[in-house]
Amino acid sequence: MTERKIRVLIAKPGLDGHDRGAKVIARALRDAGMEIIYTGLRQTPEMIAEAALQEDVDAIGISILSGAHMVLVPRILDLLRANGQEGVCVFVGGIIPENDVPSLINAGVAQVYGPGTPTTQVVEDITRAVLQQAQV
């Protein structure tokens, strides 16, 4: 019997050491029945793309509080495309200024979440995005 699970990589790129938000999201997605791969702090974009490939994830949640999102996130998206994983749904959480959101979405990010986002919304969005991707 086929048993499919949504697999999500939760990644902390760059130099900020605050992973409370990443852990809260990891826990919420786990409680929604997903399998979460957590990679720990201070990952390079290359490390994140490599983990996404080896783990064949359906989605990646990137948590950034350092302000380096306009450099790190496009780099991760480029690496995913280079690896043939353009279908992976990427969402970003953390402290992201309003003005940066459109360019991140343009670059290929599915959603950007700020402080106060209900975890139920993240669960719903990821589930919907992954199921849509599976039908393509």
Added chain:
Amino acid sequence: MNVKHDLVESVVAGKRLPLARLLTLVENNAPEGRAALDQLFAHTGRAHLIGVTGSPGSGKSSLVNQIALALRNPTNGKPARSVAIVAVDPTSPFTGGAVLGDRVRMRDLAGDPGIFIRSMASRGALGGLARATTGVVQALDAAGFDIVLVETVGAGQAEVDIARLAHTTLVIEAPGMGDDIQAIKAGILEIADILVINKADHPGVDSTVRALRAMLELGHPTHPHSFTGSTAPLWIPPVLQTIATQSEGINELVEAIDRHAAYLHTTGAWQARDRSRLQAELEQLVQVELNNNWRASVPPELFQETLAQVETRQISPYQAAKQLTLPLPELHPGC
């Protein structure tokens, strides 16, 4: 199916994205994954399968990280070996979800094309592994990795599946277990090929080593390996000390692993373990196919012949299971 053929070829050629996708298909028990494994099975049987088990927090992931580093950067002039890592963490029995965190300890291995790390959730299986771990390990073996390291969930007494899967089983303990060591030593003695006391800079290491050595000396001379049934000379598991966070004792550990592999080859125990593992896998698959009535109706000779074909890699265990579950008249054409 052309798709399957491409998948099989890409995996054998060592392409990483097709391998990762195959592992997902195998994990999900998808028909495509099983069909690919059937074709890949002829390419298996070459990797040294090393199991790493032990109680939660004993340092399994950190040690796996260090072992893999040592295998990639050998100091004794040996060639570097390619390493696949399968890290199993528990699935929540309530939600079916899991947080797989073993990669956190393995960041030193990032960026090395000779390393492939895959996290697996146990998905309800007891015994320390997931049901699909055997298939995942076969895929990695077929992909050409020299070594496949399998890290179990944090294990206590009953999680001994790893000893059936692996050629070499490392049991990791931390010092200071006190009376707990008394409770787990029976399991340790049965499945450990190498005992590792990690965190050897913590207090109580000497008494832990002494207790384990004493139990091994009592237990081993009279009991051959339970899972092999082999009558070959006994391997007495060495008790090693490591400090994974400081890379101490790692070269000695890798040497012990290589010594154990050499022992398995010279005594024929390697094949005995391969055979007993394949037998276990085949039997399990057959059970999935049929209900208990099958046991009463299938001729034992047929089962043994089929197993022999699997052992020589003519067919995969799943194909053999299909053969053995034909309707009875086809099993006994003469009846």
